[in-house]
Amino acid sequence: MTLFALTKTQEAGGSVALAAVLAAVGVFLLLPRPRGRFVPGGIAALIAAAAVLGAWLCTTFGNPLPDAIGSALFWFFSAGALVFGTVLVVQRNPARGAIAFAFVVLSTCGLFLLLAAPFLMAATIIIYAGAIIVTFLFVLMLSQAEGPSDENDRVREPLYGSFAGFAFVGLVLFTLYQTSQANVPAEPGQTKPDGRLPAPVLTAEERKVLADAVAKLDAPEANLDGDLGTATARAKRAEYFEEIKFAVAKVVGESRATSTDGSLRARLEKEPARDGKPAVLYRDDPQARDALDRARRVRDANFDSALDDLSGPNPEPARAKLKAQVRKLRDEVALLYGMGELPADNVRNLGLVLYSEHLLAIELAGTLLLVAVIGAIAVAHRKQDKGAAK
Amino acid sequence: MTITLWHFLAVAAALFGIGLVGFLTRRNLITMFLCAEMMLQGVAINFVAFARYHANLHGQVFVLFILAVAACEAGIALALFLNLYRRRRSLDTSDWQELRETGVPAATDDDPLPRPPADPMPVLTPAGARPAPTAEEAARV
Numbered sequence: 001m002t003l004f005a006l007t008k009t010q011e012a013g014g015s016v017a018l019a020a021v022l023a024a025v026g027v028f029l030l031l032p033r034p035r036g037r038f039v040p041g042g043i044a045a046l047i048a049a050a051a052v053l054g055a056w057l058c059t060t061f062g063n064p065l066p067d068a069i070g071s072a073l074f075w076f077f078s079a080g081a082l083v084f085g086t087v088l089v090v091q092r093n094p095a096r097g098a099i100a101f102a103f104v105v106l107s108t109c110g111l112f113l114l115l116a117a118p119f120l121m122a123a124t125i126i127i128y129a130g131a132i133i134v135t136f137l138f139v140l141m142l143s144q145a146e147g148p149s150d151e152n153d154r155v156r157e158p159l160y161g162s163f164a165g166f167a168f169v170g171l172v173l174f175t176l177y178q179t180s181q182a183n184v185p186a187e188p189g190q191t192k193p194d195g196r197l198p199a200p201v202l203t204a205e206e207r208k209v210l211a212d213a214v215a216k217l218d219a220p221e222a223n224l225d226g227d228l229g230t231a232t233a234r235a236k237r238a239e240y241f242e243e244i245k246f247a248v249a250k251v252v253g254e255s256r257a258t259s260t261d262g263s264l265r266a267r268l269e270k271e272p273a274r275d276g277k278p279a280v281l282y283r284d285d286p287q288a289r290d291a292l293d294r295a296r297r298v299r300d301a302n303f304d305s306a307l308d309d310l311s312g313p314n315p316e317p318a319r320a321k322l323k324a325q326v327r328k329l330r331d332e333v334a335l336l337y338g339m340g341e342l343p344a345d346n347v348r349n350l351g352l353v354l355y356s357e358h359l360l361a362i363e364l365a366g367t368l369l370l371v372a373v374i375g376a377i378a379v380a381h382r383k384q385d386k387g388a389a390k
Numbered sequence: 391m392t393i394t395l396w397h398f399l400a401v402a403a404a405l406f407g408i409g410l411v412g413f414l415t416r417r418n419l420i421t422m423f424l425c426a427e428m429m430l431q432g433v434a435i436n437f438v439a440f441a442r443y444h445a446n447l448h449g450q451v452f453v454l455f456i457l458a459v460a461a462c463e464a465g466i467a468l469a470l471f472l473n474l475y476r477r478r479r480s481l482d483t484s485d486w487q488e489l490r491e492t493g494v495p496a497a498t499d500d501d502p503l504p505r506p507p508a509d510p511m512p513v514l515t516p517a518g519a520r521p522a523p524t525a526e527e528a529a530r531v
Binding site for chain 2: 027031057074081082089098101104108111112115117123127128139142143148149152154155158161162168172173290291349350357358376377380
């Protein structure tokens, strides 16, 4: 590239445009039509496009060699998704297209696993397996007999269509490149955000402490219910919760201003600057910011005054308050614990987030499903032909 | 350096684009439906990658909603296909091109489809010896 002395942005734009044009030509050659379909040329163009795109990804965003297994799986699944997606687009037979779509879904589920979403992987496989079987039924019921047909062997505007689609992809990739800061030269003494998927923020000991706390908070009834009459019974219960409180506080710190920071904040936060500036995060990734945010919420939910009231003269209202506090603290600690490593407790955390922060959206989704079912019945219902009855 | 967020975003964009090409060009309703689902898969990869990057679960929750919407879409789309198929006995979208805007010329298929190869005539394997015609048989014919 010294020949034309291109800037880095022009080089990136050129690579992306070359990949997009090659892919568009390849798909154009492969799309079904009555005659003139040039399969080897189309496949060669698509392979060339994939090679250009892969090389560009490697040079721009880094060659993913050190994490050998993870990157091998990533390339395997992404190549599977793209190859079978292309097969779905250029395949004449809709039944074979449905099979290719099944492989696209499987590859996507592999990517979900790499991205620490095991529940979504299972849900996607289950739902799309059903969807693909239904599609198969429809193909069997509705598709014509043998021989070429208008709907399978003709396409609409293959040249314009493929160029429009891949021009869109090229623009998205170029925008990605421009926003990724990969083209910004690093200033000395400043780390540039590289989009790397961050390592877990919690250490193994902290995770163990939090898991213990969740387990203890899960079964508070035995320690909350029962007789509160004697001073020893009250003291015993208070001791149980004090223990949890201090264990949690060791990780996240305490809400009172005088007390020390927890180990999480000590590790993730730098010393606050002297002249009133906000504290600088030690680790400058969004996961650390999120973890500190979660830790703050846990800190706020930690037992404060209810424990003292439990030992006081009027234990009954304190008990109710403590119960609510236990539930809240348990949820917050579970969410923080799930941050340590996302696959851990994926289902529990997903459920917590789903039913605590997105409850209205769930109701709306349920309503949408109901409306869709009614609409499908109304659309597919065969109307009585009253004119013929007369 | 390991796999970054941008790798996943790039794959998701490519998957979305392939689905877009299929949706724009193909004429079979079922194939178009599958291509639309593939575009949804690309979007789902985006959401999960951002969820992993920000280390919270909101992205995964969004993917659950995508699944719900995809299920609704599948139900209504297949019901519509049934209805359309009952009227025209075909899944070709161009059968419905009288619904286009006014002033847009109709799409015509100039190129005739190749005729399917006709089934070859059945051939019976010869069995036994061919009888030699006798003199009186020839006279009868």
